[in-house]
Amino acid sequence: MLKMERISDIYDMKVFTDNGDYFGDVEEAILTKTKIYGWRVKATKNSYLSKVLGSARGVIVPHQLVKSIGDVMIISKAAVPTAGGDEEKAAS
Numbered sequence: 001m002l003k004m005e006r007i008s009d010i011y012d013m014k015v016f017t018d019n020g021d022y023f024g025d026v027e028e029a030i031l032t033k034t035k036i037y038g039w040r041v042k043a044t045k046n047s048y049l050s051k052v053l054g055s056a057r058g059v060i061v062p063h064q065l066v067k068s069i070g071d072v073m074i075i076s077k078a079a080v081p082t083a084g085g086d087e088e089k090a091a092s
Helices: 048-053
Strands: 014-017 022-031 036-042 058-062 066-069 073-075
Touching: 022 048, 022 058, 048 058
Parallel strands: 014 073
Antiparallel strands: 014 022, 022 036, 036 058, 066 073
16 A cells, blocks of 8 residues: 655655665755655754765755655665765755
8 A cells, every 4th residue: 555645744854875874854855747856955963964065055865866765764875975076966
């Protein structure tokens, strides 16, 4: 059975990588007319994002890289920005 949730229930959800690293918190969903395009994840204190991004506020994670949404969101390690920062755009 398909379990449906409201997008508003996902806001402020903890985000972890598939390696178990704390990534950040969901700030908002990015929608097209018919589907979810991605998720804006904010860098929070003690998260991997705050260490890698420095002063940037967060990143946009494409929905294709989300592996699971339940009590927490699990994303693929491909969504993790590198020190160069060329894989993901910093959210403004």
